[in-house]
Amino acid sequence: EVRLVESGGGLVQPGGSLRLSCEASGFTFRNYWMTWVRQAPGKGLEWVGHIREDGSDQYYVDSVKGRFTISRDNSKNSLCLQMNSLRVEDTAVYYCARDYYGWGSHDQWGQGTLVTVSS
């Protein structure tokens, strides 16, 4: 069974940092682009960024460039999102997702982890 399980969410003050993890199982993790998507409370989905199969390239939405970093460890089937200089507007549920068919088609999603940025 394909599974994605996020962890690491919580409450953090503005300007703080947080590291989210996504543990993958049930598929050959190293063969797929992986993506982070977020959803602010009561709002729509927002694409955050993704990383190439081998970790050599990452792309981000403008609003997180320079603050967020996506990395992966294919030996551990693990995806990470390092979030620095957090802002109130980064408050959201963060999902990791697998890009199975390419071009942004995410067929498997984690359950999400809530990040709350507040003083």
Added chain:
Amino acid sequence: QSALTQPRSVSGSPGQSVAISCTGTSSDVGYNHVSWYQQYPGKAPKLLIYDVTKRPSGVPDRFSGSKSGNTASLTISGLQAEDEADYYCCSYATSNTSPYVFGTGTKVTVL
């Protein structure tokens, strides 16, 4: 890159068909890389359609996708009570702000 434009809500009676539009530009929806997702409250999204018209295995054929110019559409035929959910489109985008962009989301209500 602004979010793709979707109607805020659509509704229909059981058995009817409803269509949800997703309007963008030649720099995003103009490409044939539009996907559609269904999301229930408090749950992760589920992929319904990818590359405009393709349906992953296991997705009922009541769900279909199409595109005309810079507007993509998701049609739900034979509407069922369990189709009441939020729906989002997503497109590849050749903009300098983000390589992918989601739509604003549409709430489907089954009357």
